[in-house]
Amino acid sequence: MARFSGLDKQTGHSARGKTGVLLVNLGTPDEPTPSAVRRYLAEFLADPRVVEIPKLVWMLILHGIILRVRPAKSAALYKQIWTDKGSPLLAISEQQQTKLSAVLQQHGHDATVHLAMRYGNPSVPDTLQAMHKQGIDKLVVLPLYPQYAAPTTASAFDAIAKELCKWRYLPALHFINTYHDHPDLITALANSIEADFAKNGKPQKLVMSYHGMPERNLHLGDPYYCFCMKTSRLVVEKLGLEKDDYVITFQSRFGKAKWLQPYTDATIESLPAQGIKDIAVICPAFSADCLETLEEIQGENRHVFEGAGGETFRYIAALNDNDDHIKMMANIVKPYL
Ligand SMILES: C=CC1=C(C)c2cc3[nH]c(cc4nc(cc5[nH]c(cc1n2)c(C)c5CCC(=O)O)C(CCC(=O)O)=C4C)c(C)c3C=C
Ligand SMILES: [Fe+2]
Numbered sequence: 001m002a003r004f005s006g007l008d009k010q011t012g013h014s015a016r017g018k019t020g021v022l023l024v025n026l027g028t029p030d031e032p033t034p035s036a037v038r039r040y041l042a043e044f045l046a047d048p049r050v051v052e053i054p055k056l057v058w059m060l061i062l063h064g065i066i067l068r069v070r071p072a073k074s075a076a077l078y079k080q081i082w083t084d085k086g087s088p089l090l091a092i093s094e095q096q097q098t099k100l101s102a103v104l105q106q107h108g109h110d111a112t113v114h115l116a117m118r119y120g121n122p123s124v125p126d127t128l129q130a131m132h133k134q135g136i137d138k139l140v141v142l143p144l145y146p147q148y149a150a151p152t153t154a155s156a157f158d159a160i161a162k163e164l165c166k167w168r169y170l171p172a173l174h175f176i177n178t179y180h181d182h183p184d185l186i187t188a189l190a191n192s193i194e195a196d197f198a199k200n201g202k203p204q205k206l207v208m209s210y211h212g213m214p215e216r217n218l219h220l221g222d223p224y225y226c227f228c229m230k231t232s233r234l235v236v237e238k239l240g241l242e243k244d245d246y247v248i249t250f251q252s253r254f255g256k257a258k259w260l261q262p263y264t265d266a267t268i269e270s271l272p273a274q275g276i277k278d279i280a281v282i283c284p285a286f287s288a289d290c291l292e293t294l295e296e297i298q299g300e301n302r303h304v305f306e307g308a309g310g311e312t313f314r315y316i317a318a319l320n321d322n323d324d325h326i327k328m329m330a331n332i333v334k335p336y337l
């Protein structure tokens, strides 16, 4: 057998030269059941980009403890957010794919749009192989993480590289590594906050809650924290908010290590005692609503706030398939088509 995979002469040497856009997001279990969640978490948490502790020690902890306990608990949470179209993250990503494809066509670009999930399905290797067979040899990858982070963006790159390493005829490749300060992202976030304020009134505090990361990663050189700060600064400048109008926090802590601070849940719990009983929460690291926004913020953190004496809690949805968001994606990829 040949060492590198190639296409037969027919498909390999003619009808090529097509351009494809590949959207990548994190992924989600196939079903909200303990066995499907176990499969998903086993792949996710074994990724050395995600958990950076010595492999042997981590495999013992992961398989000995975490994968015995967490799947049942997480499956119960996934059940709460599951829809008739499946996991929100996947369903929303599919809508983004369809709409981006339509917008690029409208603008006269002859590029197809594809979707892959870093963990679970549709997988990165399956999607790339299908694109290869369709004659795509110009590839633009847009990982849907606005702020570069090694556990997310670099991990998406690893999965793509791992597949391409096996190919004989490599595509031209453009990999978008971050868009945390892209003007269209800032506009889309500001518009969505403004629409909420116009409809529901300006809250006493806007909480901008980002997915967390171990603090150690920041000291090792991951720019994620600084990129989150920049996204927030640009959005609040655009909205003309004052320092007291908002707070930046980090959610979804996993494990016992110190993660980026301040933590979302502790901050939200402390607000009512300071007289802040009316808040709106937005999660600018999530391009699609998912477990971490729908269950953790809209569910858990709402209870935390109300339990501490808070009165009005609003969650401002992720940008999902908003027109602004799709336009941003189109403008980000267009220069490379
Ligand atoms: C274990 C370490 C984790 C790091 C580091 C991490 C970073 C990180 N994650 C996202 C985006 C998402 N994470 C999601 C779920 C999720 N994340 C972790 C762990 C880490 N994430 C776990 C264990 C889980 C699974 C949920 C659970 O069992 O509790 C999701 C949602 C997936 C879904 O199906 O809805 C997203 C999206 C970012 C942006 C990030 C950046 C540093
Ligand atoms: Fe995560």
Ligand SMILES: [Fe+2]
Binding pocket: 252, 291, 292, 296
């Ligand atoms: Fe969570």
